[in-house]
Amino acid sequence: MKNKGQIWYIGYIVSLFLIVIILVTDFPKMVDIGLAILFSAVFGVSHVQILHDKMMKNDADYKINVMDERNIIIKEKAGNITNMFNTILLGVATVIFICLDYIIPAIIVGSIIAIQPIILIIISSVLEKKNVEIKVHTNNGKREIHRFCSISLIFCHIKTHSIMVNSW
Numbered sequence: 001m002k003n004k005g006q007i008w009y010i011g012y013i014v015s016l017f018l019i020v021i022i023l024v025t026d027f028p029k030m031v032d033i034g035l036a037i038l039f040s041a042v043f044g045v046s047h048v049q050i051l052h053d054k055m056m057k058n059d060a061d062y063k064i065n066v067m068d069e070r071n072i073i074i075k076e077k078a079g080n081i082t083n084m085f086n087t088i089l090l091g092v093a094t095v096i097f098i099c100l101d102y103i104i105p106a107i108i109v110g111s112i113i114a115i116q117p118i119i120l121i122i123i124s125s126v127l128e129k130k131n132v133e134i135k136v137h138t139n140n141g142k143r144e145i146h147r148f149c150s151i152s153l154i155f156c157h158i159k160t161h162s163i164m165v166n167s168w
Contacts, residue, residue, distance in 0.1 A: 008053070011046025015039050087113060
């Protein structure tokens with residue numbers, strides 16, 4: 001677990017490899033553009049994740065803000081709403097592809113829409129199995145039991161209940 005954050009450095013190696021492929025090979029222009037987009041995505045995600053890991057380790061204020069319950073709930077709700085809009089846009093794109101008689105793109109996009117609920121079920125079951133209970137002390141004499149689950153690229157936090165106690 002100590003070297004968990006070091007896997008993101010592989011993104012730098014993959015990015016370098018993609019640049020070499022673009023420069024050395026004689027692929028068509030569209031393939032080079034696709035490889036350049038892939039380079040940007042891999043490099044960007046790796047770099048941001050490495051910076052995030054360093055900030056979590058070195059900056060206490062940053063860690064408090066990231067782990068804040070309110071911010072976690074906001075991110076979760078924003079992600080759910082974004083997913084809903086993406087599904088709607090994919091559905092509209094599927095209808096447009098069908099109207100334009102682009103059957104293969106319509107099948108691909110329609111398949112993505114059909115796979116999303118399956119992915120949701122799989123991720124939900126994995127997260128349920130990975131839950132760990134952590135008891136949290138608060139200043140006002142309230143004991144709260146939180147459930148945290150941590151999987152690479154996914155962080156969730158669920159407050160299960162809180163009760164008042166006189167002493168811990």
